Amino acid sequence: MRKRYYNVERSARTSGKGKYQILKRLLRHRRSSIFELAADYDGTLIELTRDLEALIGEGAIKERNGVFQLRRESIPEHYKKLIRLEEELNRNFDEVSLVRRFKQITSGRPKPKKEHWQGFMSAESAVRRARFIHERCDDCLSRILLIGDDDLVSVAISLFGQAEEIVVLDIDEELVHYINQIASEHNFWIRAFPYDARSPLPKAFRNYFDAFVTEPPETLRGLRLFLSRGFQSLQGTGSAGYFGLTHIEASLRKWKRIEHFILSSGFVITDLLRDSARYPEKENAWEDLYAKYPIVQRWNAKPPKIDWYRSSLIRIEAVEQIKVRNVSVRSPAELFVDHESWATDNVFYSMNFQK
Incomplete structure (x- = not known):
């Protein structure tokens, strides 16, 4: 029996996603060294070693001199579905083609509704987001909740074909009907x-999902509300969340308060992809709204000729028992508008430009 060189508490990450990352790497590359596996693995070397030993013990992989291969003749039944889906994706994967298919599928999408403060990211951004979720294995045979989805990221995730269940909750009934169609x-x-x-989040969706995805309003109350709904939806340690946040309408002071909210709720921030989502001006047809934006009013500016509005993607993961706060918001004004909302139709109060 090989000597074990570690003695630390088992991480929740080793329960599934880590093993899936190893198997997916070995499907793409027939043989991989320990260091090649480590480069694609989301975790420590100790966690990687644990997952490798578990997979060897299950008969899924074999190893010689630090080089690993799949054992196709003895892969356990509970991995076969993932391997079949990943092989199919590898045969057909082409991000340009996925973007093209996404555009074709969503060509009849509803126009953004200003009463819901809607505005969707580009097709390229939606597919990149889904690809990142896939690379983290948060879609691998998983249940995913989207809280609001005018971006149609649920469709992009579906194109990767590995989520077992995707649920979308959205206030826009036309959009809900369109997604179901x-x-x-x-x-x-x-x-x-x-x-x-x-x-309140419906009871059927509490403590049920492996991951949630949301693009919350950028007020402090809005961010806390949408994140708290996401927190309540998750099963527990090892579950993940994805949300967008800008530097355009969210100051670093607000970022700090949201980071504290996340950390004190039992999560850590694992990834940040700056400005990874872009919002197309032409497709969103915001021209009529710009006159009401404080930034336009302050500088008497003309509508932009570039896709200037961008959002960063943040991934979080639960590392201890999740703490769900009771966050209440009464009115749309509280949800969508604060003193930093300078690219928002502020119809609820007159902006004080000295703030």
Whole structure:
């Protein structure tokens, strides 16, 4: 028996996602060294060693002199579905083609509604987001909740074909109907339901999901509300969350308060992809709204000719028992507007430009 060189508490990460990352790497590359595996693995070398030993013990992989291979003749049944789906994706994967297919599928998407403060990211951004979720193995045979989805990221995730269940909750009933129609036409396992995030999360969706994705309003109350709904949806340690945040309407002081909220709720921040989502001006058709934006009013500016609005993607993961706060928001004004909302239609109060 090989000597064990470690003695630390087992991490939740080793329960599934780490093993899946190893198997996916060995599917793409027939042989991989310990260091090649480490380069693609989300975790410590101790956790990697644990997962490798577990996979060897299960008969899924074999090793010689620090080089690893799949044992196709003895892969356990519970890994075969993932391997089949990943092989199919590897045969057909082409990000340009995925973006093209995403655009074709979503060509009839509803126009953004200003009463819901909607504005969707580009097709390229949505597919890149889904790809990042896939690389982290947060879609691997997983349940994913999207709290708001005018970006149609649920469709992009479905194109990777590995999520077992995707649920969308959105206040826009037209969008809900459209997503369900797409799911039916393309045989995607997506279910969409009308939902106002100011209402409690339905009990059926609490402690149920492996990951959540959301693009929350950028007020402090809005961020805390949407994140708290996401926290409540997750199963527990090892579950992940994804959300967008800008430097355009969220100061670093606000970032700090949100980071503290995340950390004190039992999560850590694992990744930040700066300005990874871009919002197309032409497709969103915001021209009529710009006159009401404080930044335009302050400088008497003309509508932009570039896709200037961008958002960063933040990934978080639960590392201890999740603490869910009771966050209440009464009105849309509280949810969407604060003194930093300078690229928002501030219809609820007159802006004090001296703030």
